[in-house]
Amino acid sequence: MTIVCEPSPEQATSLAGYLPGSVRPVTDILSVSDALSADPAETVVVLGAGVELSQALDFTSWLRQQRPGVGVILLRTTLDVNDVLAAMRAGVREVLAADDGAALAEACRRFQHQFNVAPATAGPPGPGGNVVTVFSAKGGCGKTTLATNLSVVLARAGQRVCLVDFDLTFGDIAITLGLTPKRSIADLATLGDELDEAKVATLVTPYQPNLDCVLAPVVPGEAERIPVTSTAAMVDVLSGMYDYVLIDTPAQVTEHVLAALDASHQHILLTAPEIPALKNLRVTLDMLDLLSYDRAGRTIVLNRSDAQVGLTEADIERVVRNPIAGHIPSSRDVTVSINRGQPLAAALPDHPVSLAIRQFVAEHVHQAAPAASPAASRRGLRLRRR
Numbered sequence: 001m002t003i004v005c006e007p008s009p010e011q012a013t014s015l016a017g018y019l020p021g022s023v024r025p026v027t028d029i030l031s032v033s034d035a036l037s038a039d040p041a042e043t044v045v046v047l048g049a050g051v052e053l054s055q056a057l058d059f060t061s062w063l064r065q066q067r068p069g070v071g072v073i074l075l076r077t078t079l080d081v082n083d084v085l086a087a088m089r090a091g092v093r094e095v096l097a098a099d100d101g102a103a104l105a106e107a108c109r110r111f112q113h114q115f116n117v118a119p120a121t122a123g124p125p126g127p128g129g130n131v132v133t134v135f136s137a138k139g140g141c142g143k144t145t146l147a148t149n150l151s152v153v154l155a156r157a158g159q160r161v162c163l164v165d166f167d168l169t170f171g172d173i174a175i176t177l178g179l180t181p182k183r184s185i186a187d188l189a190t191l192g193d194e195l196d197e198a199k200v201a202t203l204v205t206p207y208q209p210n211l212d213c214v215l216a217p218v219v220p221g222e223a224e225r226i227p228v229t230s231t232a233a234m235v236d237v238l239s240g241m242y243d244y245v246l247i248d249t250p251a252q253v254t255e256h257v258l259a260a261l262d263a264s265h266q267h268i269l270l271t272a273p274e275i276p277a278l279k280n281l282r283v284t285l286d287m288l289d290l291l292s293y294d295r296a297g298r299t300i301v302l303n304r305s306d307a308q309v310g311l312t313e314a315d316i317e318r319v320v321r322n323p324i325a326g327h328i329p330s331s332r333d334v335t336v337s338i339n340r341g342q343p344l345a346a347a348l349p350d351h352p353v354s355l356a357i358r359q360f361v362a363e364h365v366h367q368a369a370p371a372a373s374p375a376a377s378r379r380g381l382r383l384r385r386r
């Protein structure tokens, strides 16, 4: 059942004609709350063009807290860019032209499917704009795999996510998600000094409902042209547009990686049960301490945690001198999913690897404590460092 809120009964009847399945029409926002209370399984609310914008946005913000699993589709007679941005900020999943019945039907179908299969493991929504960087100083540990799957899990649990590829030379997010990059982070160079949401929105490539990406440059050498201050400013703006900004990184501590770490509320540090990866994690932890990042915002994840390679969990924690928060098992299905261009958490949400990532999200991601003071980051790069 889809709840349609439209003050004009004629308009409501006409909208109902486009929608798949049964429809419950209501004429005001208060009745939407009542209809939702009566049906805990409801997943889609359509707010018609007759609903006043400020009322629609207030209601959506409230609903995001109360029922994050319900998607709101907002219809407008004209699509004004500022209204669309305000709607995104409030948590509206899609803003559509009021006369585009086909797009409305398609969006409803997508959301019903998405939320019916969505895992309900994410905790209560975190404070808006959590910035999370996934890093490992050892190449091939699974950063891109974890970053893409984390993004999918968060998005499917109702969070608005932007996944950003800071691996500026060899970025793999586009290929891992089966996306063809038409724009990339390199386009930052064309946007001038003063970034705002409208400009940053032009860098974004949509992937699926709730999940957008800022992709790495496709042309070698473009990375050098991207000023580190611009990437930091871009992350700052993105954090005002999404619930989560997830940053995938290369295996080197570049200036851009430092900017990402500076801007982050949580650092997810990935390792694997092999001595070089553990040694590099130890060195990374020492470096982060030296740079005065708050340890409370640090989470360690062990990828391929079940590999029988002669190291016990106790051995690993002794080398790393920190508890391991997340354990991702090894599976060849991970590689198969990458080759198919679809993250495992999307293709097989109940696969052991997907379940491990969902459990990690539920237990650790939404509880992120600030690794860096966002206010300090916004004052400029690396203010907090010695």
Ligand SMILES: Nc1ncnc2c1ncn2[C@@H]1O[C@H](COP(=O)(O)OP(=O)(O)OP(=O)(O)O)[C@@H](O)[C@H]1O
Binding pocket: 136, 138, 139, 140, 141, 142, 143, 144, 145, 146, 167, 172, 249, 250, 251, 303, 304, 328, 329, 330, 331, 332, 333, 334, 335, 336, 338, 353
């Ligand atoms: N849990 C896992 N089980 C099996 N294979 C995995 C697992 N995690 C990652 N892989 C495989 O390891 C390879 C490297 O993964 P990924 O590209 O995510 O690493 P990365 O840290 O991003 O690498 P780079 O440093 O090159 O960016 C991929 O082929 C991926 O399929």
Ligand SMILES: [Mg+2]
Binding pocket: 143, 144, 145, 167, 172, 249
């Ligand atoms: Mg990678």
